[in-house]
Amino acid sequence: MSWRGLASIAVLGMAACWSSEPEPEAVDQRPNVVLITLDTTRADRLGSYGYDGGQTDTLDALASAGRRYEQAYSVLPLTIPAHASLFTGLYPPHHTIRSNGGGVLQPEFTTLAEVLAGNGWRTAASVAAFVTTPVWGFDQGFDVFMAEGIGGSSNLWHGERPAQVVVDDVLRWKQGQSSTDPLFVWVHLFDAHLPYRAPEPYTTAMPDRPYDAELAYIDDQVARLVEAFGVDDTVFVIVGDHGEGLGEHGESTHGLYTYNSTQHVPYIVSGAGVQPSVVSTPTSVVDVAPTLLHLLGLPPLEGVDGAVVPGASRPLYMESWQLAERFGLAPHQTLVDGDYVFIEQPRPELYNVRSDPSQQHNLAQADPVRVAEMRQALAALGMSEPTVATGVADPELSLQLELLGYVQGSAANADLADRPDAKDHQALLDGMMRVPQLAESGDHAGALVLLTELAGGYPTLIDIQLRRYRTLRELGDTAGAVDQLHAIRETFPDSVAGRHAEAASLMATGEFSAASALYVQLAAEMPYHPNLRSRAVWALMQQEGPPEQALALGLSMLEQTPEDTAVSALVGLMLMHRGDPEAAAPYLDRGCDADRPLRTVCQHVGVRAQLSGDAERARTRLDRELRFHPTNDAALRAMQVLLSDEKDWTLLIVAVERLLLLRGDSAVLRHAQAQALFNLEDFAASRVALDKGLALQPEWSALLLLDANLLAKEGQMVLAQERFEQATTARTAEDAAP
Numbered sequence: 001m002s003w004r005g006l007a008s009i010a011v012l013g014m015a016a017c018w019s020s021e022p023e024p025e026a027v028d029q030r031p032n033v034v035l036i037t038l039d040t041t042r043a044d045r046l047g048s049y050g051y052d053g054g055q056t057d058t059l060d061a062l063a064s065a066g067r068r069y070e071q072a073y074s075v076l077p078l079t080i081p082a083h084a085s086l087f088t089g090l091y092p093p094h095h096t097i098r099s100n101g102g103g104v105l106q107p108e109f110t111t112l113a114e115v116l117a118g119n120g121w122r123t124a125a126s127v128a129a130f131v132t133t134p135v136w137g138f139d140q141g142f143d144v145f146m147a148e149g150i151g152g153s154s155n156l157w158h159g160e161r162p163a164q165v166v167v168d169d170v171l172r173w174k175q176g177q178s179s180t181d182p183l184f185v186w187v188h189l190f191d192a193h194l195p196y197r198a199p200e201p202y203t204t205a206m207p208d209r210p211y212d213a214e215l216a217y218i219d220d221q222v223a224r225l226v227e228a229f230g231v232d233d234t235v236f237v238i239v240g241d242h243g244e245g246l247g248e249h250g251e252s253t254h255g256l257y258t259y260n261s262t263q264h265v266p267y268i269v270s271g272a273g274v275q276p277s278v279v280s281t282p283t284s285v286v287d288v289a290p291t292l293l294h295l296l297g298l299p300p301l302e303g304v305d306g307a308v309v310p311g312a313s314r315p316l317y318m319e320s321w322q323l324a325e326r327f328g329l330a331p332h333q334t335l336v337d338g339d340y341v342f343i344e345q346p347r348p349e350l351y352n353v354r355s356d357p358s359q360q361h362n363l364a365q366a367d368p369v370r371v372a373e374m375r376q377a378l379a380a381l382g383m384s385e386p387t388v389a390t391g392v393a394d395p396e397l398s399l400q401l402e403l404l405g406y407v408q409g410s411a412a413n414a415d416l417a418d419r420p421d422a423k424d425h426q427a428l429l430d431g432m433m434r435v436p437q438l439a440e441s442g443d444h445a446g447a448l449v450l451l452t453e454l455a456g457g458y459p460t461l462i463d464i465q466l467r468r469y470r471t472l473r474e475l476g477d478t479a480g481a482v483d484q485l486h487a488i489r490e491t492f493p494d495s496v497a498g499r500h501a502e503a504a505s506l507m508a509t510g511e512f513s514a515a516s517a518l519y520v521q522l523a524a525e526m527p528y529h530p531n532l533r534s535r536a537v538w539a540l541m542q543q544e545g546p547p548e549q550a551l552a553l554g555l556s557m558l559e560q561t562p563e564d565t566a567v568s569a570l571v572g573l574m575l576m577h578r579g580d581p582e583a584a585a586p587y588l589d590r591g592c593d594a595d596r597p598l599r600t601v602c603q604h605v606g607v608r609a610q611l612s613g614d615a616e617r618a619r620t621r622l623d624r625e626l627r628f629h630p631t632n633d634a635a636l637r638a639m640q641v642l643l644s645d646e647k648d649w650t651l652l653i654v655a656v657e658r659l660l661l662l663r664g665d666s667a668v669l670r671h672a673q674a675q676a677l678f679n680l681e682d683f684a685a686s687r688v689a690l691d692k693g694l695a696l697q698p699e700w701s702a703l704l705l706l707d708a709n710l711l712a713k714e715g716q717m718v719l720a721q722e723r724f725e726q727a728t729t730a731r732t733a734e735d736a737a738p
């Protein structure tokens with residue numbers, strides 16, 4: 001069936017309601033499978049789930065032509081645990097990842113991808129965010145894992161690949177497949193996650209609804225996948241990992257609670273042989289893998305929590321521990337049974353989500369019998385409380401997580417039953433959610449007032465103290481920040497985050513030697529830590545004068561830990577700076593192989609390869625530099641020179657398009673794009689790109705010169721001559737400028 005055929009089925013509206021009988025037949029043969037996880041996507045923002053303010057035509061057409069699950073729930077409103085449940089069919093207590101960074105999916109668990117790979121599917125993943133990278137064990141079962149470019153941001157957790165890049169990678173991989181084996185692709189799209197900044201034309205089309213604009217953008221990217229794979233021999237599985245608060249229950253994003261706003265997700269199975277239907281039986285992301293395997297006629301995952309749905313209705317489990325870990329409050333442990341959702345709290349909550357989907361009316365007092373039954377059923381599931389994050393593979397991450405307040409909850413380990421009800425601490429929760437928003441809008445003074453007030457009421461929450469320290473620094477109140485640091489040290493002497501903040505503070509006040517010493521001390525305590533050594537070296541590099549001390553420290557560290565690519569990169573850069581590229585080369589080579597190479601490291605390697613005539617290596621290294629550091633114009637120029645030498649204009653255009661996505665519009669990029677198109681003699685497209693560049697920087701000689709050439713090609717000789725003279729004048733002025 002063609003994509004248009006699918007759309008026409010949607011128009012016919014052949015949906016039927018499922019009873020709770022098991023799936024009657026599996027799909028024939030071995031279809032391709034495209035699993036699309038929509039991060040941070042609320043079910044009720046899709047047209048097929050009743051929303052009329054959005055633009056989700058592709059997803060809606062897939063829903064109409066296939067199977068739409070009305071009541072699908074996440075297990076936990078955070079990406080890593082939710083995806084771990086999706087791939088294993090296990091609830092978080094059973095795969096043991098209960099928070100972002102709270103563990104890595106261990107190899108002993110069997111994943112959906114492993115089962116498919118074991119049964120002859122070629123497997124690939126293309127993901128959009130750090131939280132779905134192999135760092136967390138999500139590469140199990142995948143032949144190919146595409147995540148390049150996520151590390152570009154200075155804060156790993158903010159790294160993101162736009163949907164278009166994620167889908168580009170999939171389509172390129174698909175093109176390279178020549179065997180007749182079926183394909184399994186996992187596509188993770190992160191755009192609906194904060195910040196809501198959809199590309200054009202989506203933002204302009206929905207100026208007041210940035211979240212909907214992101215979904216519209218995602219929808220068009222899903223359409224590219226549907227078009228490339230076709231619906232005849234491909235099963236599309238589309239599921240949200242969790243939703244987004246969007247202000248409901250006082251929660252703007254996700255992670256704290258288990259209300260429908262963050263738990264009710266879209267879940268659609270469509271394509272090859274899947275009959276149209278609407279499934280009303282409640283289902284969970286743990287059911288996705290068992291249901292898909294059943295559909296494909298493959299053996300089930302043994303001993304998992306998930307089940308084939310539609311099938312017998314059963315109670316579903318959900319949880320969220322941030323209330324406990326960050327704030328010492330009672331966590332959410334939640335049971336879904338039919339239309340009812342029960343949330344365990346000192347004052348429990350009960351909702352009928354069919355009649356009250358936004359959960360405004362707590363029925364617990366009115367229906368004590370159901371509360372007692374559901375409480376008992378929840379207890380009978382025997383879901384334990386998480387232990388403090390163990391198994392975090394990368395201590396750098398655990399440090400970042402501690403700083404974020406995810407791990408090592410500062411909260412006292414009170415018994416669950418003794419913990420206060422979240423509903424009684426709304427001011428704390430509202431305040432801690434408002435602080436990042438105030439910071440984002442630049443109102444650090446407002447954030448400080450709020451934090452000081454909160455710290456008075458909650459003196460043992462390190463989260464508040466660390467945020468207060470960072471806010472004081474933002475405000476430039478160095479003395480106040482130092483006082484706050486001392487207070488943290490006194491109250492929380494063992495906190496790595498506290499000492500780390502102190503080292504950062506020493507850096508900020510220019511006490512580089514002391515900062516380096518503290519980093520060296522932390523590195524000695526945690527030799528497995530990947531970044532502390534390089535920070536110690538980096539601190540010494542900030543000192544005046546030649547970097548002899550830093551170089552000596554770096555070299556001695558490399559004797560102990562030669563695998564430290566970050567230190568290797570710094571040593572390489574110092575040797576480069578000293579004018580010794582020969583000595584620098586091996587250190588830079590190793591530095592460029594780092595998971596996240598430092599800025600300019602791969603550029604140096606690439607340029608060196610270019611000079612020695614190894615164009616292929618030059619290309620891959622420069623490409624790597626630009627993926628991680630898309631704003632490095634020197635690397636872009638080197639790439640331009642290289643690809644121009646090779647006359648590889650098409651590749652240059654692809655590179656520039658990627659950069660436009662990653663860093664936004666710029667005259668430099670438009671010039672490169674227009675020049676490459678000009679060389680390909682696509683003058684019309686070159687004109688479009690050039691005009692965009694001229695709109696951004698109308699006086700730049702390079703653009704004016706290209707404009708002159710283009711005008712000549714367009715037959716406008718008089719204008720061309722005029723523009724050429726303008727370009728010459730501009731060039732003279734540019735050369736004269738300091």
Ligand SMILES: [Zn+2]
Nearest residue numbers: 039040079241
């Ligand atoms: Zn997520």
